[in-house]
Amino acid sequence: MSEKKKIVIIGPAHPLRGGIAVFNERLAEVLQKEGYDVIIYSFSLQYPNFLFPGKTQFSNQNTPKNIDIKIY
Numbered sequence: 369m370s371e372k373k374k375i376v377i378i379g380p381a382h383p384l385r386g387g388i389a390v391f392n393e394r395l396a397e398v399l400q401k402e403g404y405d406v407i408i409y410s411f412s413l414q415y416p417n418f419l420f421p422g423k424t425q426f427s428n429q430n431t432p433k434n435i436d437i438k439i440y
Contacts, residue, residue, distance in 0.1 A: 372405040381410040381437045385427035396435045407436045 377396060380389040389410075396406040414425050431437075 372403060374405045374407075375399055377406065377408045379408070379410065380414055381408040381435075382429070382431050383426050383439075384410060384414055385425060385429075386414070389427070393432050393435055393437075397432070400434065407438065410437055410439050412439055 377392050379392045380386060381392045381396075382389065392408055392410075396408055399406045414420075
């Protein structure tokens with residue numbers, strides 16, 4: 369019996385919004401379907417407020433199910 373391989377993704381993920389966050393979440397989902405044990409280490413903010421060009425850097429979408437996301 370073989371153990372699940374572990375993969376760590378470091379980058380933005382929920383509750384942050386944006387293309388890279390969505391990509392990291394989808395990548396984690398696909399890797400899990402392939403049998404890997406995946407965890408995402410995300411940031412608490414992508415930009416300092418004075419540099420952020422939009423109104424909010426946080427997503428209003430639901431938290432992705434079955435993805436282990438740690439926020440630092």
